Amino acid sequence: MSHDPWVWVAAFLTLCIFSFLYKDNPFYRFAEHLLIGATLGYALPLVWKNIVTPKIIVPLQHHEYWLLIPLCLGLLYIARLIPKYAWLSRWPMAFALGTGSGIAIPLSLQAGIFKQMQGTMLTKAMLSPSITPTVHIIGNIVMFVGVITTLIYFYFSIKHTGTVGKVARIGVWYIMLAFGATFGYTVMARVSLLIGRFQFLLHDWLGVIK
Amino acid sequence: MNLLNKFMNMDRRWIYLITAICVIIPFLIPIGLPTYTTPPARNIYEKIDNTSDGQVVLLSFDYDAAVLPELYPMTITILNHCFNRNIKVILMSLYMQGIGIAQVALEDVKREFPEKKEGIDYTLLPYVPGGALVILGIGEDIHKTFPTDYYGTLIDSLPMMREIRNFDQISLAISFSGGGVSRTWVTYANQRYGANVAAGVTAVMAAENYPYLQTKQLIGMLGGLKGAAEYENLVEKNLKLKTRKAACIGMDAQSAVHIMMIVFIVLANIAYFAGRRRKK
Amino acid sequence: MRRAGPLKLCLIGGIVMIIQFFIPHRFSKNFFDEVVHWLIVCGVPALVIGYYSIFHVHWTKIRRKREGWGYSIIIFVAVIVVALIGFIWGVGENSVFMKIYQYMTMTMQATMFSLLGFYMASAAFRSFKARTPEATLLLIVALVVMFGRVPIGESVFIKLKLPNLVEWILMYPNMAAQRGIGLGVGLGIMATSLKIMLGIERGWLGGAGK
Numbered sequence: 040m041s042h043d044p045w046v047w048v049a050a051f052l053t054l055c056i057f058s059f060l061y062k063d064n065p066f067y068r069f070a071e072h073l074l075i076g077a078t079l080g081y082a083l084p085l086v087w088k089n090i091v092t093p094k095i096i097v098p099l100q101h102h103e104y105w106l107l108i109p110l111c112l113g114l115l116y117i118a119r120l121i122p123k124y125a126w127l128s129r130w131p132m133a134f135a136l137g138t139g140s141g142i143a144i145p146l147s148l149q150a151g152i153f154k155q156m157q158g159t160m161l162t163k164a165m166l167s168p169s170i171t172p173t174v175h176i177i178g179n180i181v182m183f184v185g186v187i188t189t190l191i192y193f194y195f196s197i198k199h200t201g202t203v204g205k206v207a208r209i210g211v212w213y214i215m216l217a218f219g220a221t222f223g224y225t226v227m228a229r230v231s232l233l234i235g236r237f238q239f240l241l242h243d244w245l246g247v248i249k
Numbered sequence: 250m251n252l253l254n255k256f257m258n259m260d261r262r263w264i265y266l267i268t269a270i271c272v273i274i275p276f277l278i279p280i281g282l283p284t285y286t287t288p289p290a291r292n293i294y295e296k297i298d299n300t301s302d303g304q305v306v307l308l309s310f311d312y313d314a315a316v317l318p319e320l321y322p323m324t325i326t327i328l329n330h331c332f333n334r335n336i337k338v339i340l341m342s343l344y345m346q347g348i349g350i351a352q353v354a355l356e357d358v359k360r361e362f363p364e365k366k367e368g369i370d371y372t373l374l375p376y377v378p379g380g381a382l383v384i385l386g387i388g389e390d391i392h393k394t395f396p397t398d399y400y401g402t403l404i405d406s407l408p409m410m411r412e413i414r415n416f417d418q419i420s421l422a423i424s425f426s427g428g429g430v431s432r433t434w435v436t437y438a439n440q441r442y443g444a445n446v447a448a449g450v451t452a453v454m455a456a457e458n459y460p461y462l463q464t465k466q467l468i469g470m471l472g473g474l475k476g477a478a479e480y481e482n483l484v485e486k487n488l489k490l491k492t493r494k495a496a497c498i499g500m501d502a503q504s505a506v507h508i509m510m511i512v513f514i515v516l517a518n519i520a521y522f523a524g525r526r527r528k529k
Numbered sequence: 530m531r532r533a534g535p536l537k538l539c540l541i542g543g544i545v546m547i548i549q550f551f552i553p554h555r556f557s558k559n560f561f562d563e564v565v566h567w568l569i570v571c572g573v574p575a576l577v578i579g580y581y582s583i584f585h586v587h588w589t590k591i592r593r594k595r596e597g598w599g600y601s602i603i604i605f606v607a608v609i610v611v612a613l614i615g616f617i618w619g620v621g622e623n624s625v626f627m628k629i630y631q632y633m634t635m636t637m638q639a640t641m642f643s644l645l646g647f648y649m650a651s652a653a654f655r656s657f658k659a660r661t662p663e664a665t666l667l668l669i670v671a672l673v674v675m676f677g678r679v680p681i682g683e684s685v686f687i688k689l690k691l692p693n694l695v696e697w698i699l700m701y702p703n704m705a706a707q708r709g710i711g712l713g714v715g716l717g718i719m720a721t722s723l724k725i726m727l728g729i730e731r732g733w734l735g736g737a738g739k
Contacts, residue, residue, distance in 0.1 A: 261651045264647070264650055264654060283680060314634065314636075314637075315638050315641070318639055349627065349630045349635070350635070352622065353627070355622075356622055378569065378576070382568050382572075385565045389561065389562040389565060394565075394569070455699075459699055460708040462704075463700070463704055506646075507676065513654040514672065517654050517655065518657075518658055
């Protein structure tokens with residue numbers, strides 16, 4: 040069993056939260072609010088030491104006064120809290136959204152659309168038995184059909200009837216398969232979170248496992 | 250039928266209790282079944298293993314404690330691997346909470362590598378808000394985006410950071426994330442600056458990242474605790490690290506709960522179909 | 530001016546950044562670097578809004594002595610104590626601040642989310658039924674992934690190459706559907722970004738003032 044008082048504090052808080060599984064109770068509520076407070080309290084010194092000081096105070100001490108422009112623009116966000124001047128907060132938002140969109144559009148097009156479309160195209164090498172094993176050749180064809188049919192399913196500008204309807208139907212099967220895989224992985228993820236906490240209780244606190 | 254009905258309508262707290270038992274028992278009576286290594290995990294291992302001494306790997310802790318049990322074991326093992334291979338490491342986070350986790354991870358791994366020094370073998374960068382902008386900032390000039398390290402030391406004065414200006418000097422960037430942040434790294438670091446990017450993600454996100462693995466926009470991926478277990482095995486097999494293999498130890502419990510859930514789902518479906526037939 | 534000004538800034542900012550992307554000149558690169566830096570500095574004051582809103586909610590709760598107001602006091606006490614510890618004794622390795630973070634904040638947050646493991650078990654048991662052919666496919670794939678991605682499934686069916694089958698499912702049909710969905714989402718992001726830039730989407734302006 041651990042002799043570290045911090046481990047005991049952590050174990051107590053862990054059990055407080057687990058107690059919610061039985062029913063809502065003051066121990067759980069205490070831990071819940073403590074978590075919010077501790078998280079906010081954690082951020083304050085970090086914001087000051089890691090952001091405000093190096094990004095604003097130090098440059099201003101070095102006479103980099105041009106920084107006052109984005110800083111003043113950013114301070115307009117706070118106008119949101121004063122109803123009469125709330126409209127001023129639109130200026131920093133406009134700057135962030137406009138430039139942010141301008142930066143994101145070409146990059147997202149390249150990374151999210153062009154590269155992905157390029158990866159879908161069946162090349163000679165992807166279908167050649169001398170280069171690619173048969174199982175992967177079949178996979179590549181399955182993948183190509185899947186991307187096209189899924190896209191057709193999401194294309195709502197035409198009615199899903201006749202041939203389009205049948206193709207879209209294949210797309211639905213692909214989507215269900217992907218959701219199944221995601222669900223399987225989701226179960227895995229949630230169970231892993233649980234395992235981590237039990238490892239803490241059994242190993243770090245009680246010391247009953249290696 | 251009555252039994253099946255009772256089973257279907259049992260109090261949820263019984264299910265919680267059975268789940269807890271399925272997690273605890275394998276810890277007390279471990280089986281230690283082997284773990285199959287997936288190609289995406291092997292790719293990250295090989296990339297790091299083939300990185301020469303003194304080169305730099307960037308680890309971005311883009312997660313908070315909500316997904317800690319899933320991602321922490323893999324971050325620890327990769328950090329271990331890097332230190333073991335004398336690779337210099339930059340630790341950072343796009344999440345404010347992630348910086349704290351990076352610091353805890355560093356403290357954990359430094360127990361095994363007390364000779365590793367801040368500014369020489371590794372650098373912990375502070376949290377800077379902006380997400381994707383921070384990645385772009387690193388691509389342009391890391392010194393401008395991070396004027397100091399986490400402890401407030403000027404970054405220009407750190408020996409390992411003098412030669413590093415942007416992604417050109419970073420062999421591999423690995424983003425550990427519980428959301429879609431690894432895709433932000435693909436879009437900004439890989440697409441704009443050609444950086445090698447890999448991802449350590451929660452299992453929930455693993456299936457969604459496969460399109461990026463196929464196009465090599467991600468050179469590799471570790472998916473959840475299972476991915477961490479795969480990496481632990483790879484490191485242990487080749488480097489004989491004596492760390493606690495938290496992910497591998499957890500795999501027995503993972504198997505047990507999965508089996509329990511499969512049994513539950515199958516039984517629930519039998520009860521459902523039996524009920525439907527009776528109604529007909 | 531209250532609406533038109535920010536809309537113009539948004540449009541100009543977006544267009545300038547898109548043009549900048551296609552100019553590989555040093556001036557363009559420096560300009561981009563500066564804009565990124567401005568965006569980071571500009572975003573810092575926005576943190577105040579987050580703190581204000583949570584403090585406002587809980588302060589009102591305490592002032593009006595609403596149900597559970599005592600828990601709101603815990604939030605304030607925790608924020609003040611943790612922040613003061615960080616400011617006074619520092620945030621470095623092995624500091625009290627880091628201990629609080631490691632053994633309280635991290636612990637509680639991880640445990641809070643680990644509850645999902647229990648809920649997932651209960652939910653899958655109650656609602657995961659093979660009601661339609663599509664749901665049956667989803668269920669089968671989920672079970673295959675759940676079984677084939679853990680050591681017991683891998684070991685039992687190693688001769689049937691279950692791990693390889695799971696990898697194949699993820700690498701081809703799953704990937705095809707994920708890519709189809711991703712392409713749709715990518716195009717959606719693009720369209721939304723353009724709508725924001727062009728002033729068609731104006732939700733971000735809010736309702737404060739014309």
